[in-house]
Amino acid sequence: MRRTITISLLVVALLVAFATPAAASFGGDLGANLSPAACGGGTLVIQATEAVRNDIDSGEAGNNWAYDDLVRSINVWHRTDDTYCAIVGYAGAFTTVAGRSPGNTANNPAGIRGFFYGGYRSLNFTGTLRTDPAWPTHGFVGVVDYKCDAATSVCPGLVDWTAQYFSSTSGFDLAWWGWEYRAGRHGTWVNAMSGNSGDIK
16 A cells, blocks of 8 residues: 555656656756657567565766666667667655755755656667566566665665567667755755756755
């Protein structure tokens, strides 16, 4: 029950973010680049949702500035030219660790909380789709605890989603990526392919 409530709250946070004026510019960019239309059609072969706990997030100074709990949506299309396109969306919550802020303009205390949303798109990669994937190709795949240590950047529980569905891939690029982080009076930070702006402090 607690897991269901947490996922629901993250979805609500995502909807609120897109409804506010401050997100209009980045939100529009995100909406266009993470829309199914951005993949150009094909057969939807993967439509799965994964919950991730205790991931770490890095900032402009190269430091790990927060722990993340998130819901990741994984959508993959197989296209007529035998390439794949993946759109991976994120909605989650973060908690800062003591150290430099993500935008590298301040020293943060531990415990600042907020939420974030965003994702990435990989275009025109090739691969061999598993006939017996480790995760279900549709629906909720479960909770993965990365067990990350922000001080060492070690994440013993990290799982690569592509390896759960493909025995091999080639040309998996990031054609677009971007995330927006919000923490109320502590500010907003955008970390995107088009450039970074703002800060959480």
